[in-house]
Amino acid sequence: MAQAKLTIDLDALRANWRALDALSEGETGAVVKADGYGLGAARVAGALAREGVQRFFVALAEEGAALREALGAGPEICVFSGHMPGDTRLIRDLELVPMINNIDQMLRHVEALPGAPFGLQLDTGMNRLGMEPAEWAALRDIALAQKPVLVMSHLACSDTADHPMNAQQLQCFRDMTDGIEAPRSLAATGGILLGPEYHFDVTRAGVGLYGGLPFAGAAPVVTLEVPVIQCRDLAPGESVGYGNTFTAQRPTRIATIAAGYGDGVLRAMGPKASLMAGETRCPVAGRISMDLIGVDVTGLRAVPDTLELLGRHQTVDTLAGWAGTIGYEVLTALGQRYTRVYLGG
Amino acid sequence: MAQAKLTIDLDALRANWRALDALSEGETGAVVKADGYGLGAARVAGALAREGVQRFFVALAEEGAALREALGAGPEICVFSGHMPGDTRLIRDLELVPMINNIDQMLRHVEALPGAPFGLQLDTGMNRLGMEPAEWAALRDIALAQKPVLVMSHLACSDTADHPMNAQQLQCFRDMTDGIEAPRSLAATGGILLGPEYHFDVTRAGVGLYGGLPFAGAAPVVTLEVPVIQCRDLAPGESVGYGNTFTAQRPTRIATIAAGYGDGVLRAMGPKASLMAGETRCPVAGRISMDLIGVDVTGLRAVPDTLELLGRHQTVDTLAGWAGTIGYEVLTALGQRYTRVYLGG
Numbered sequence: 001m002a003q004a005k006l007t008i009d010l011d012a013l014r015a016n017w018r019a020l021d022a023l024s025e026g027e028t029g030a031v032v033k034a035d036g037y038g039l040g041a042a043r044v045a046g047a048l049a050r051e052g053v054q055r056f057f058v059a060l061a062e063e064g065a066a067l068r069e070a071l072g073a074g075p076e077i078c079v080f081s082g083h084m085p086g087d088t089r090l091i092r093d094l095e096l097v098p099m100i101n102n103i104d105q106m107l108r109h110v111e112a113l114p115g116a117p118f119g120l121q122l123d124t125g126m127n128r129l130g131m132e133p134a135e136w137a138a139l140r141d142i143a144l145a146q147k148p149v150l151v152m153s154h155l156a157c158s159d160t161a162d163h164p165m166n167a168q169q170l171q172c173f174r175d176m177t178d179g180i181e182a183p184r185s186l187a188a189t190g191g192i193l194l195g196p197e198y199h200f201d202v203t204r205a206g207v208g209l210y211g212g213l214p215f216a217g218a219a220p221v222v223t224l225e226v227p228v229i230q231c232r233d234l235a236p237g238e239s240v241g242y243g244n245t246f247t248a249q250r251p252t253r254i255a256t257i258a259a260g261y262g263d264g265v266l267r268a269m270g271p272k273a274s275l276m277a278g279e280t281r282c283p284v285a286g287r288i289s290m291d292l293i294g295v296d297v298t299g300l301r302a303v304p305d306t307l308e309l310l311g312r313h314q315t316v317d318t319l320a321g322w323a324g325t326i327g328y329e330v331l332t333a334l335g336q337r338y339t340r341v342y343l344g345g
Numbered sequence: 346m347a348q349a350k351l352t353i354d355l356d357a358l359r360a361n362w363r364a365l366d367a368l369s370e371g372e373t374g375a376v377v378k379a380d381g382y383g384l385g386a387a388r389v390a391g392a393l394a395r396e397g398v399q400r401f402f403v404a405l406a407e408e409g410a411a412l413r414e415a416l417g418a419g420p421e422i423c424v425f426s427g428h429m430p431g432d433t434r435l436i437r438d439l440e441l442v443p444m445i446n447n448i449d450q451m452l453r454h455v456e457a458l459p460g461a462p463f464g465l466q467l468d469t470g471m472n473r474l475g476m477e478p479a480e481w482a483a484l485r486d487i488a489l490a491q492k493p494v495l496v497m498s499h500l501a502c503s504d505t506a507d508h509p510m511n512a513q514q515l516q517c518f519r520d521m522t523d524g525i526e527a528p529r530s531l532a533a534t535g536g537i538l539l540g541p542e543y544h545f546d547v548t549r550a551g552v553g554l555y556g557g558l559p560f561a562g563a564a565p566v567v568t569l570e571v572p573v574i575q576c577r578d579l580a581p582g583e584s585v586g587y588g589n590t591f592t593a594q595r596p597t598r599i600a601t602i603a604a605g606y607g608d609g610v611l612r613a614m615g616p617k618a619s620l621m622a623g624e625t626r627c628p629v630a631g632r633i634s635m636d637l638i639g640v641d642v643t644g645l646r647a648v649p650d651t652l653e654l655l656g657r658h659q660t661v662d663t664l665a666g667w668a669g670t671i672g673y674e675v676l677t678a679l680g681q682r683y684t685r686v687y688l689g690g
Contacts, residue, residue: 001431002405034607034635035681060347060603060682080636081574081603085650086346101575123577127585128637132577133542156587165589229426231585232447232468234479240472242501244510256473258405258426262379262677267670268613290379290673291404291425292473306431325612328635332607333678336380337405 002258003339004226005306008039009048011344012219014208017051025191025199031206033063038264038334039210039222040342042070048209048345053095057204061087061096066132068094078119078150080129091174092116097125097149101129104137110146111296119150121183124172125157125165136176144180150202151182158190159214166194189212189217212327213317224310224333224338226257226275229292231303240294241286246271254285255297257307262290264333265309272322275307276314282307308315347603349571350651351683353384355392355690357564360490361554362396364562370544374400376533376551376628378408378425382607383567383679384555386569386689387415392690393554394420405686406441413439414467423464423495425474427455442494445473448484464495466528468509469517471501475483481521489525495547496527503535504559511539535559557672558662567676568657569683571602571620574637576648585639586631591616599630600642602652607635609678610654614667620652621659627652 021114022029030053030084030093031037036044045056045067055076058064061084064077071077076097083091083098091098092113100106100120109118120143121130130153131139153173157163173186185200189208191198193215208215211222234240234248257275261267273284277300286296297303310316316327323330366373374396376382381389390401400421403409406429409422416422421442426573427450428436428443436443437458444464445451454463465488475498476484478557481509496649498518502508518531528546534553536543537606538560553560554566579585579593602620606612610633622645642648655661661672 001407002426002429003407059607062346062348063682081347084347084572084574125584126587127577127599128634128639129575129578156584156589160588227429230430230474234472238472238509239470239501242471243505244501254472260379261670261674262383262404264678267674268668279664288475290677294473301442323613324666325606329612330604332635332680333609335677336562336681337408 002227002229003337004224004259004263005341006334007223007225007341008043008345009221009223010043010210011089012221013044013209014047014051014216014344015149016211016218016221017048017053017205019191019194020208020215024203025196026201026203027055029053029057029202029204031057031204033057033059033066034332037210038332040340041067043342045071050345055202061090061098064096065090065094068096076149080121081193082121088112099150099152102131104118106139106143108269110188114245117149117151118146121149122153122173122176124153124169124176126154126169127174128154132155133172133176135196139225144182147181150185151177152179152185154188155186155191158188158194161194170198207328210331211221211316212331219314220315222316222334223308225306225308226259226293227306228255228303229258230256231297239286242289243261243287246286246294251297251298253298253300253303255282255295255303255340257293258291258297259309260289260291260293263337265293265336266319266323266325266333268324268329269319269322273319275309276311277304277307347572347574348682348684349569349604349608350686351679352686352688353388353404353569354566354568354688355388356688357556358389358554359392359396359558359689361560361563361566362393364533365534365537365548365553365560370541371546371548372400373553374398374402374547374549375551376402376405377412378402379677381652382555382673385685386412388687388690390416393527395690397535406435406443409441410435410439413441413632425466426467428463435459439638444495444497448477451484451488462494463491464497465493466517467496467498467521467640469498469514469521471499471514473499475499477666478521486667489527493527495530496522496525497530499533500531500536503533503539503585510528513545542683551675555676556661557676565657565660567655567661567679568653570650570651570653571604571638573648573672574603575601576642584631587634588632591631591639597641597642597644598645598648600627600640600648600652602638603636604642604654605636606633608680608682610638611664611668611675611678613669614664617667618664620654621656622649622652627663637649
């Protein structure tokens with residue numbers, strides 16, 4: 001079997017939620033959009049529900065519907081894209097809470113599903129989702145009279161603690177919402193770490209649950225072990241992989257392992273990447289191809305059956321650094337071709 | 346509904362196979378590994394089987410097993426990772442053809458499944474999979490006596506027609522196989538385009554089927570339409586998205602659309618990317634986030650319900666250029682959150 005093994009430690013995930021919850025004022029929800037950041041929304045949310053999470057956030061009504069099937073009745077499922085044309089049936093039948101973004105969505109919601117729960121999103125400067133201050137000023141009294149279950153906004157720069165945008169968005173959010181009765185939410189993982197003035201009534205723990213920055217104290221959740229298909233010895237001058245981008249400078253042993261960008265191992269990592277054999281770092285040799293990667297295992301006495309790409313030594317953020325991206329993308333890129341093993345939960 | 350729509354034109358896929366088949370000497374097989382380059386191996390292979398393809402290639406025995414379930418008995422399914430420990434049952438029960446990579450695999454195969462079909466992979470310089478010339482010299486007579494159904498190698502630089510590696514690998518392959526009875530295969534899409542001396546008995550059409558380079562004549566197979574969730578007007582000085590990387594220089598209209606790197610829209614494309622509204626190009630504004638992208642739609646008279654990321658105007662290779670990668674990765678990264686619509690087939 002050449003299938004790589006992705007192990008997802010649900011106990012570590014639960015521990016990360018507890019740690020973020022301990023830092024949070026008020027209730028700590030969980031963001032499980034994009035299939036639980038690539039780790040399987042049903043399993044992830046199930047484990048978190050058993051830990052006591054009562055409010056989940058997804059991007060699309062379709063994701064919310066799948067999550068409701070997995071969780072059953074009870075937990076609140078909030079949908080960031082709000083109430084889009086065509087969403088009414090899912091929102092009603094699966095008891096989803098659309099996070100209304102603008103006046104059009106507000107009208108659609110109250111006309112189609114009068115009395116059905118909803119939340120409100122406000123734009124405090126990110127200019128991505130939510131009502132602008134002027135729109136909010138016009139709609140505010142009518143909207144609040146309908147008793148929204150949550151009024152939220154989102155921070156654009158919370159990964160950078162000293163970015164002036166954070167205080168600016170906080171002030172804007174206060175200006176727009178101080179004095180309202182509805183529960184308020186501003187902070188995701190980054191905002192939780194900014195401190196209690198950012199927390200309000202509900203926080204939305206996301207990437208930190210899955211072991212990623214900016215939550216530096218997160219326990220690693222994923223381990224990825226990739227089988228070695230074949231080893232070979234190269235003489236100096238021989239090359240490896242597409243485009244001959246690696247040429248052996250000395251006698252070199254190359255292991256070909258069974259994963260590639262077709263599994264979400266980002267091609268941009270290229271030769272900056274390495275895999276671990278126990279405590280020994282083995283650099284990637286040549287280009288990452290769709291299903292295969294060449295690895296320089298010259299330093300090993302014996303080549304093990306598998307090499308570790310993600311685990312104790314290399315986190316999603318280590319890989320992100322090699323690829324010039326963020327740990328979030330390393331997570332959501334994780335492919336469908338792995339054997340997935342869930343620990344705990 | 347904020348779910349983006351990925352349309353896969355199986356008639357275009359079939360046309361691409363016919364075009365590559367017309368260029369090929371001998372039989373033209375199809376590579377459907379990595380879930381049919383991200384487009385759904387069962388649907389893709391089913392359409393190609395109806396077009397007359399009799400030989401398919403996958404990376405893993407597990408992929409082969411799923412493909413056999415989809416196709417039923419008949420077509421040959423060749424597995425590039427060969428016969429790995431633990432693969433025996435799948436190879437036997439699903440009638441897969443392991444493409445043996447080394448002596449260990451050869452012994453495993455003939456001991457576990459004597460008389461069962463297999464192919465052989467030879468390394469002609471890519472140093473990725475397959476037997477080295479010395480290993481082959483030792484094993485050749487014994488292996489050929491077992492009647493392999495295919496003897497193959499793989500080109501490292503076939504995307505670059507004038508790369509000297511091509512002729513070098515061709516010569517090596519001839520040196521290793523001239524005079525054998527078994528059918529031979531060296532060329533994938535790039536090799537097909539290098540000309541008939543690279544074709545031998547079987548070619549392995551891959552990326553060209555799916556509309557990607559180096560097959561410049563390929564018909565586009567995928568269209569990706571992304572719904573607009575919300576539009577807003579920005580004053581000069583306002584910023585968009587994470588990290589405030591886009592700042593409006595003039596009055597600007599921004600559409601927030603419902604896809605992101607969580608759907609395989611590679612984050613590395615960043616602000617080089619654009620989407621099409623009919624014939625009008627609309628640039629991405631700010632960072633691509635997990636589920637959302639800001640798009641500058643100032644140039645539009647009216648904002649349509651959806652914007653097109655992939656289609657007639659922008660191919661997988663256009664997007665790959667923005668991201669600094671190859672069209673293959675744009676294809677295999679395509680996410681699971683889209684509504685997938687298959688045309689024809």
